[in-house]
Structure formats: structure tokens, C-alpha cells
């Protein structure tokens with residue numbers, strides 16, 4: 001279970017998250033929606049342990065824990081090894097490191113798959129890449145360097161499919177995808193969810209269209225750093241029709 005309690009976060013002295021509580025149980029998909037600047041990405045980075053995001057610990061019952069173990073003192077790489085994964089809203093490019101090399105390295109560090117031979121890994125990678133419509137040529141190029149927006153997003157999901165985390169945070173993985181790519185990516189996520197029934201997902205999105213393919217059990221609305229409302233799938237439809245003005 002991924003538990004977040006009483007989370008207050010500031011960046012460069014500015015309060016951004018102002019008391020977030022969220023519990024994601026194994027196998028659950030939670031959608032987080034909300035206007036630009038409401039704190040969704042801040043929540044994602046904070047969960048991963050980005051050092052820029054300052055937690056308010058004093059006088060609070062702050063909690064971020066994974067399967068009962070507090071993550072508050074863990075670095076981002078330790079959190080990744082414990083099974084937390086973040087698909088970035090804006091994936092970064094790394095010149096000179098190929099996609100294949102990067103994925104092999106992260107999977108050996110995070111999953112301890114160093115026992116896998118280079119050939120075995122390449123087979124696994126090819127299989128997963130094919131399912132996600134990622135061309136072989138892309139795997140040999142520098143990570144995200146001059147990749148199209150959609151190619152970067154597919155690659156994030158390829159990484160998730162290889163790493164098989166316990167909890168995945170997908171930050172606007174659907175934005176910038178064309179209609180076909182959206183379905184390919186959604187199928188990819190669903191496939192990992194089917195193979196790994198215990199994976200919990202926090203799906204940050206602006207659009208209800210991806211929720212037609214990846215069905216959340218719970219939809220949350222984040223407004224100015226707080227979860228203003230939580231509900232079922234129909235909450236996403238309501239937001240699409242009404243926007244966020246009712247929360248003003």
C-alpha cells in the first residue's frame with residue numbers, strides 16, 4: 001500500500017502542496033486531475049524524493065510509506081529500488097547514452113537483473129518494445145535526444161514494462177500522444193497491470209479520454225495543492241463537462 005498523509009510541500013519558499021492525503025492499494029488505479037499549476041507534478045516528484053521539494057515535517061503527522069515502510073529518509077534511487085516508478089511529464093534527454101544501455105543499466109540496478117545476459121536482456125527489450133510500437137532503431141539512439149513527444153512517452157512506458165514497479169506514477173503520459181499512440185500506450189499499461197495485478201498506479205492526466213482505456217477505481221481532483229474531491233469514474237466526466245470553476 002502506498003500511503004501519503006498530511007503532505008505539505010514548498011518549493012523555493014512557496015507553499016505548493018497544502019495537505020495531501022492519498023492511499024493507493026495494490027492493484028488500484030487512481031487518476032489525479034486538476035488545473036495547471038495545482039501541484040500534480042510536485043506530488044509526483046515529492047513521492048520520488050526530488051531534493052528540490054521541501055517537506056514540512058514539524059508538528060505534522062506527515063507520512064509517505066510503501067507497504068508500511070516509511071520512505072521519508074530514502075533517496076530517489078532507493079525509492080526506485082523499493083518499487084516506486086515515475087514516468088516523467090517532460091522526459092529528459094541524455095546525449096551519448098543509448099536507450100538500450102540506459103534500460104539495461106536501470107533494470108540491473110533496480111531489479112537486480114544483472115544475472116541476465118546481454119542477449120537475454122536484448123530479447124526481453126525487443127519483445128516489450130515491439131508491443132509498445134517502439135522501433136528497434138530508437139533503442140540504439142541517445143536517450144530521448146531528438147525523440148518526438150510521443151516517442152518519449154512510449155519510452156517511459158517501455159521503461160515501466162521492463163522495471164515492473166510496485167507503484168507507478170504516470171505524469172501526463174497521455175499528453176502529446178496521437179489517437180493510435182494513446183491506445184498503444186494504454187494497452188501497454190493495461191498489459192503490465194494484467195501481468196502484475198498488484199501494481200498500483202497514480203495516473204495524472206488532464207483528459208478523461210485515457211480513462212476510457214485505463215479504468216481508474218478512484219478519481220481525485222487537485223485544486224491549489226489539496227485534493228478537493230474524490231470519486232468514481234463519473235467524476236472525470238463531470239470535470240470534462242464543467243471544468244474546475246465549481247471549485248473556485
Ligand SMILES: Nc1ncnc2c1ncn2[C@@H]1O[C@H](COP(=O)(O)OP(=O)(O)OP(=O)(O)O)[C@@H](O)[C@H]1O
Pocket residue numbers: 011012014016034035036037038039040041042043052089
Ligand atoms: N522548481 C520550482 N520552482 C518554482 N516554482 C515551482 C517549481 N516547481 C513547481 N513550481 C510551482 O508550483 C506550482 C505547481 O506546479 P506543478 O508542476 O506541480 O503543477 P501541475 O499541477 O503539475 O501543473 P500542469 O498541469 O501544468 O502540469 C506551480 O505554480 C509551479 O510554478
Ligand SMILES: [Mg+2]
Pocket residue numbers: 040041042089171
Ligand atoms: Mg504537471
